Amino acid sequence: MTTLPTPDILRPASYVYGTWHAGADGQTLVDAVYGRPVAVISSEGVDFGEALRYGREVGGPAIRRLTFHARARALKALASYLLERKEDYYTLNLLTGATRRDGWVDIEGGIGTLFSYASMARRDLPDERFLPEGQVERLGKGGTFVGRHLLVPREGVAVQINAYNFPVWGMLEKLAQAFVGGMPSFVKPAPQTAYLTERVVRDIIASGLLPEGALQLVTGEPGDLLDHLEEQDLVAFTGSAATAAKLKVHPTIVARNVPFNTEADSLNASVLGLTVQPGDPEFALYVKEVAREITSKAGQKCTAIRRAIVPRDRVEEVVEALRRELGKVTLGDPARDDVRMGALVSTGQRERVQGTLDALKAETSVVIGGEERELLGGDREKGAFLDPTVLLCESPLTARGPHELEAFGPVATLLPYDTLEDAARLARMGRGSLVGSIVTFDRTEATELVLGLSSTHGRLLVLNRENAGESTGHGSPLPQLKHGGPGRAGSGEELAGLSGVRHHMNKVAVQADPTTLTAVTREYVPGAQVREDVVHPFRKTFEELQVGDSLLTPRRTVTEADVMAFAGLSGDRFYAHTDEIGARESLFGRRVAHGYFVLSAAAGLFVDPGVGPVLANYGLENLRFTEPVGFGDTIRARLTVQSKTAKDPRPSEPATGVVKWRVDVTNQNEVLVATYSILTLVAREVGETHA
Template sequence: MTTLSTEILRPASYVYGTWHANADGQTLLDPVYGRPVAVISSEGVDFAQALQYGREVGGPAIRRMTMHARARALRALATYLMERKESYYTLNLLTGATRRDGWVDIEGGIGTLFSYASMARRELPDERFVPEGKVEQLGKGGTFVARHILVPREGVSVQINAYNFPVWGMLEKLAPAFLGGMPSLVKPAPQTAYLTERVVRDIIASGLLPEGSLQLVTGDPGSLLDHVQEQDIVGFTGSAATAQKLRVHPNIVGRNVPFNTEADSLNASVLGLTVRPEDPEFALFVKEVAREMTGKAGQKCTAIRRPLVPRHMVEAVVAALRQELSKVTLGDPARDDVRMGALVSMDQRERVRETLQALQKEARIVIGGQERELLGGDREKGAFLDPTLLLCDSPLTATGPHELEAFGPVATLMPYDTLEEAALLARMGRGSLVASIVTHDRTEATELVMGMASAHGRLLILNRVNAKESTGHGSPLPQLKHGGPGRAGSGEEMAGIAGIKHHMNKVAVQADPTMLATITREYVPGGEVREDGVHPFRKSFDEIQVGDSLLTHRRTVTEADIVNFANVSGDHFYAHVDEIGAREGIFGRRVAHGYFLLSAAAGQFVSAAPGPVLANYGLENLRFVEPVGIGDTIRTRLTCKRRIRKDLRPGETRATGVVEWHAQITNQNDALVATYDILTLVERARDAFDPQPEPLTPLGEASSAEA
């Protein structure tokens, strides 16, 4: 059991490069015992100055970094924070959450930094911009082309977060904003702002992010939104009602400031019509509903609020949930034997009680309603609420269970008779962040997905196959969309690379091929190339430049080539080997295998001797444009399209990069017959970003560790 300090915390704001604290302000109470835990205030903070500081100091500093440099900074920061996680867990207990609940918030938040850092290095170029999509040919002669590129917005990402995830809520917004080139101004919810502030203090102390990258306002937001401008972005996580108010703020509307909402929603979980009590899916459904009702004391935007079950299974499900929920011990989250703590505040408990009372107009309590034994904590001064399950017998005609959300350990069970009805009930939540479908029947799952997809941001199909690896109904992942239509806010957080691009401006650049290649640093077909007499495969990663090119010797394709390739490959398709069949086919003659052309082209451009090129890393975007028959002559132009530096991984000793080559095979008429991109692994020199090699220990001498 952890012993908590009785010292009253005074979380400060961090704005325009300084910590700003006040002696007086709003007093926050510990939701477990009702004791004063913190005093917060934003009195005296100049919000206009804070935003300008982010635009003038933080933004330019981040934009000077490449994508990969930003990613490396995030990864280093994640490692730094992970080493200090125990201090966060201690403060987490003051919020009323157990250590298990805190794991999702703390290590889940830090893990999001790791995930985004990895995605950016793997999927984005090491540039300060992101080329997007293909090059568009705008003119017949090939001299007028265009491509979209993404560049950072020159504003501040204003992030307004809810109380239930004071660490994850900040870091899951900070990561894509920073990678997208924007500084963040974080406004956490007052009730748990002291935990957010502790993490921010460590981030600032680390010095791993440029100054101005992150600012924090712990108290009332005051006039903050009055000062946002067109280049800024506002992201909000919280209730749908608050989101509606902020979305129509006059300055946000007047300046057309992008506003992203991730709002609480009435998420559903559907037990399949084919599931029987003895099936593994039945137990999975019961455990998932119970876990989502009690995790974070039900204070999750993704929690299951509406379990939907076949009508004939209602009694079995209620009995199983009663047994499962009876195992949930309630009390002081610092105790090892407690599984569920308190709600975040007395005010929040009263709001949940009021909503619970309203829900009982159309539903009845079947589990809960009586206070169970409390293992530590104070019933009178603490914000405890027992897990409560209601049953709505006529959900199709009810309104409250589809409109009212008790943001606590409360769910309303609803029966259905057909899969169509189940999908309709799920959609009656008017837009949700997530829904889950628990079934092993593939036809059933498919019908439910098609019936529910339009009203949800994420759908989980849970069954015996994926249960061990599944992250669960209520776990947003950095790689996936976190948001939903309608009531859920119509926003999109994280969503992998899309979360980064949300913080960037998309612009179409029209130019000639060489100019466009110069700007995007990627070769554009039709643009100028460089041929300096040195075979491109004899150059190291550091020596090769975009546009370096080789035009090979010619080769005439013979009947022997086709026959030999057919025998070696086993590909005796009629178009290659059957004279009569080929004459009657679409080509009117026998043609060479497409993969023969690739092999022949490789023979034309490969430099056989050992050198900087270590391996073929892959082939992309292959297109066969024109057939090549017996007697046709081919040659290949190979051009460096782009370069991608690879980080050294643990155990690797040879520094490398990936060079992407654009290959064009043409015939005797200079007509394009095939085009593709080749990826090669090429040796590079070590640089400042590589870990330094371990010094060699002379033979016969013991290392310091052995000594």
């Protein structure tokens, strides 16, 4: 039987101002399973002011010289590099008391987040070092004064203070957002699991895939770190609400208005719908989800279910089902294949959880747990083991403890309810949660609960038989969606796709004339000067095309024959186009051309039919038909290069880029009748991407 090996004493160092720095003495850490010394950490001798200066003056400029796409490619390469070394991380993970299944969420989940942000940045951000945001706003009647928002990286350091429960994912998810956003990271992991974070950082530094100064690490105490913050820095904190409350009022943070993002532990709830019966698939899903959240990471997850809100007449069935499910959970040495739940991170943490559990018992009763089960390896006294425990609060609407006290371990409290209004009220009594879940197959019930919980939750999962096969579960934050919550949960926000990236950037409103704004943003602004050439733009390669290159087409007069032919070809015989009497009574007062005919006719005016660099139509965006086109109206189109994005070349495929063209169609009176953007795939002359 495999058991946790006795490791050599690790001495995880800090990585600051370009060098590894190990303190002489420090805090001794023990493993969570047998209580044996495993590491000594220290920040003795670290100059925190110098470290932050190094990040601002070395790391920041190096990152900002890269475009979003270059940063994305670096993250993708880094993710692949770390994935090849994951087994080293799994070995250290066992020392923290976590099973391999627990470690998968932390280790491969963290690496997967790097992949996700690399993909999002390449797909949704330009190949630039800044991000134009929103639409161009016309600020003057004549069109010569316009404005637009621009996002640029903050020129400081992203100080990231992480919790002990996810030493890999917690670091990588913050690093990914900061790096894409153009800021260097200064990582301060929690001491209990800092040796695992340090192992990953060693590999990141050794890879050479990130610019020097992009990542620094301190493994020991943070010393006077916060005293050295400046206005361009920001702080991201994950941990307890009590610690967050102290840190965010640090005098330097307050005096210099340093952004402080908090993701705090919360009393997350899961609601079993009133309509769910014990024989329904949703009943089994609910029980498994609650049991999994109690035992995963030994309950040490900021997203774990702390309050199980169930119909009052289903309490006995839920308790019995949970007892059976939790009875399958084996406790002990996480290195053993027959162990499903390991230990808490330390005996100190176990004592804190036990103290909170004792306080909760003043308003609850123990319905599952209370007796020590067999331990499959590990040391019951020196290790940090705690058996899964389920409490029952009979009067949850008047109780305070279950809504205020969090036992950050394998503990959950059952809260009975009578109406959906009461269920929502109970969930809201947690005063702000990272996540809530609703288990029901009744869509009306789901809708009422979603609306009842939304104001106090950052994320809501509606779980039923249809999505259970693909659902990642109550406790799994996803890179694409918000991780954070209001009130007690910290009122912060992480992940949420590119929202987390934007948090690391400064938004500035730029006001200028259209031509200047085009030059600044490298995206064509309506009204800006254009460049016309005798060479048709469809005859130019990606490199030859420049933003502002334009073609004004010949004119075409629309006839009744055109419209009827289009109706016959498309099958679109809508009365406004084909019925003379019906059209006269319509809002147009006459028959008009199909909007899609206008679109097609415009393409016929600007497309060059010959073989050339334009390979394919890639899509169409923001189509608006602004004025009707009637029989006898004459249209023409202006085609202008709006923006360009190089695509990464793939093996055995030609190098290409996406060109976004603005199309404005006007009538004989120079009135705009249609406007839209088309995307074309255009051949490139070389395989290198713009940087």
